[in-house]
Amino acid sequence: MSSPLLAVAGLSVRFRMSGGRTVAAVSDVSFDLAAGECLALVGESGCGKSVLASALLGLLPGNAEVRGAVHAGGRDLLTADERTLARRVRGRLIGLVPQSPAAHLTPVRTVRAQLAETVRELTGAGAAALPDAVLAAADRAAFPADHLDRYPHQLSGGLAQRAATALALVGDAPLLVADEPTTGLDRALVDRTVDELRRHVDDGRGLLVITHDLAAAERVADRVAVMYAGRIVELADAGTFFGKPGPRHPYAAGLLAALPERDFTPIPGMPPELHALPPGCAFAPRCPRATDACAQRPALTEGTACHHALDSAHA
């Protein structure tokens, strides 16, 4: 494999809150993403997934403290200044497919106007070439040309998603980050949206999908990273994770077992608060396999951060 498109090493994000509290949103996260590969980052709401996406794009609020390294396109994104991020990274190196397209699009301008502005900014297309470039940009995300003069509120959820994806693709960024791209869509639309994202992966882009929808992750991903309380607890090949032998971390196994097509039984308890994490394994209080050893935080070794990982025979 060639050198990765995106290399995240030891990334941690802390928020300083009033009253001296510290929220550990992301802790010591490392992963690589290659061209033509899709990594799905899954986990419960509030586990730090979206903060991770914001960190990659330099979109964290001012009270965030970031450590570690994020290498992409030959530079460290964490030390890049705002000018570099704005001119070289956002849209050009990393395209963001946002969580809520209806909120991401400007409500008072048509899709055509928003695409034209983005095309002009990112590609420098002149006035003569602009109309055709806009049509081509819409076409790449399968946005119908006869809807270009509509405003965002006149679009269905699926078309708004395509409009947002079209904007993300304009800069021809080799890396796409999709933050909960399927929330609130019905199943048919979820399938279509992830299939379209997959098409861009098969065209050679790298895709990081952040989602709590395991069915969508299974459909789109080559590899799966399971996040719990700000840490990656399992990093596995999607085929073995969703099929046989299945997940090895008890939390990941519990999350899959909770699906209605499987056992439909919840994991007992609730995730810990990110400002009051236990010293050892954060999942231990909810874990059926926990022992005294779990007072020591397990390192991520061979794709699993657990002292009592389920072995391959368990499935």
Added chain:
Amino acid sequence: MLELRAITAGYDRRAPVLREVDLTVADGESVGLLGPSGCGKSTLARVAALLHRPDAGQVRLAGEPVTGFRHRAPRAQRTAVGVVFQQPRLSADPRLTLRDLVAEPLRATGRAAHVPERTADLARTVGLGDDLLTRRPHEVSDGQLQRACLARALVLRPRLLICDEMTAMLDASTTAALVGVVEAYRADSGAALLAVGHDRVLLERWCDRVTEFAASGTASEAAVA
């Protein structure tokens, strides 16, 4: 428990979202209403919850015809139905603590004396600790807030519970947990359920019967095993 007959409803009389839709939920029965986004299933759920007045058609609740909707609905009918919506952030007053959010229906119906006992009881049922109950919506996750919204829907012991995409924003484990709370309440109280959603696998696992809602705004009743 609930009978909807020839309901025509929408937001513009010239272009109704629903035309002549029938739906019945028997006492103690759980019915799933399945359909793509924009098909009018949420509108039908709002009519069933007495939150939207249909243009035409008849609604009967526990055999009694419904004559008024929203604030015009008689209290006995209004409080017989509990509702949980898709987006907890849009259905929770951001100024209230979770404890007050759950207690609000009791206070609004003159049952403030029951607040300490019922909120403590329900907080335990839905898995909210004392610390979480003192927080406001912006200080909790979507899953935690939806737990509080479910507790609020159960606090008056409704005989019909309506869940409109209750779990669309939630992860698999929280989904299974909240469905478990609903089913435990139904087993205990004999309440009926109308669950609206677009996840066929979930509704077929959850409900006695699933009704498919076609895009044209007409329901065809189909029983599933």
